Amino acid sequence: MIKSPRLWTGLAIPGTTWLITLFAIPFYAVACVAFGTIDPIFRDAAPQWNPLLWNLDQAQNILVSLTSGPLRGVFIRTVVYVISAMILSFVIGFPIAYFLARHAGKRKLLLLSLIIVPFWVNYLMRMLAWVNLLSPSGLFSRFMSMFGINYNWLDGSPTTVILGLVYGYIPFLILPLYATLERLDWRLIEAARDLGASSSEAFRLVTVPMSKAGLAAAGVLIALPMFGDYYTNDLLSRSPNTEMLGNQIDFYLNNSTQPQNGALLVLVMSLFLAIFMSFYLRSTNRFAKETVK
């Protein structure tokens, strides 16, 4: 190894300082606002910078609201929407990634490029495209009404929001899935087949266990932004009936006089997702170790 630790430390310092100042400290600021007080004159949140003096009253109110109050529905809805969208994404995305990695043959580069295209199309443009199609005079609505289905797709329909999430995030699932499957040692699957396993047995007993870590990592990769999403909902529904946690955070921080609630919900979301994050880190580490072997 090259010895000159001072040079390497020097190179790491600017980026690290940046992240401490604008990533780590802001997290602390969120906690200080969340556990601060309300200014009695301006009715604004007054952050408490000393952790010894943190005030947990409002945190308690929010937790009560999340477990048995008005926020409970929002929280459950967020989890249900994200899980449904994840399942759908896997059902559609896994076979596609599998086909690309295993059987695409000569067309591989073409298919791969076409699948990468949505990556580079702005998310809001992709939502705008669906708003145009789903609006009452839109092509999709008119097509459906030919079959007698007259439905306002853009007014608080959970189906629209879940499908919107799938549409929005599935490209970010397919590519890592493909990368995982492409790296598999397919000789092992052939060996299983040679030893008498049926193709479904080989898939269940060899392919899935070998790609499990990669699958989990890819799943978490889209679960995180889905949990924090609020704009898909805003664009495709705009109704309180489909509101998710992200919408509440956006509301409290940008359109209300109670930023403290917003800060608390940010903390709740971060804590909830920390479970997923640690899972992701562990599975990618394990995956890295396995591929090194």
Added chain:
Amino acid sequence: MNTDFSTAKVRNKLSPLKLLIWGYIIWSLVPVIIAVAYSFNDGRSRSVWQGFSLRWWFTDPHASLWHNDAMRNAITNSLILSFSTMLIVTPLGITLAIGAQRIRGRSKIVVQSLTSAPLITPEIVVGAALLLTFTRLFTMIPLGYTAQLLGNVTFSLSSVVIIVRARLISIGSSFEEAARDLGATSVQALRFVLMPMLWPSVMASLVVVFATVIDDFVITSFLSSGIGSETVPLRIYSSVRGGATPALNALATLLVLTSFTVLIIGLFGLSTWRKQHGERGGLRAALADVTQMEN
């Protein structure tokens, strides 16, 4: 490898999968193509076709993309924000990637976890945290362009580090060691041996950061302050559900065209570089570079 016989058998069985993949491609692309087509609509509607015109792109004296002040303002803001973020974050990310990979001891763990944390944090959390920081702690930084710039640099720093780190790993340390054996100082080895070899990852970073920032909505929106810092995605967001004209589709189309232009320039540059330097891979390796697939 399989025998010809068995691959032929497999291929026949796979037609439902083939159908699914083409179905998926159509589903993912056709709505966008329709939205692009409607930017050329002659009427005010974004969903009923009334003939072809360039009205919403150029000819309408007030509402067209070319003449509308709010849209032009958004385009300018987007370009300035993307270019300036790109210029700051690329050197910051390259140095951080090299440093993080090579420092030893406890600080290595701190630096590496700090670097990967933004990747597993939802954007809304970063946006909310920075909003509270700029409004209550670093109050010398006003919301608007400066805050958006700092936020976007923070959020895209990790992707630069990932791209550069992948390249560092594939280069290895033998070239630098050879330079050191031949009498170069570590700074010279870094400057004259490692830096030129890092070039593809620099290009990939520039492309990825530009595309991420020009498309960014959450952080840019949380840290914006009114019309003065409205970018194209913000403009789209605020007008989609209103009675916007097809000029909005034209604006969104322009945004997509911009990302693709940058992507194509980047891919072209990357594959040319690889060819000139005798590295394998061509277009596919270039695609892998910018989609961060093989890291």
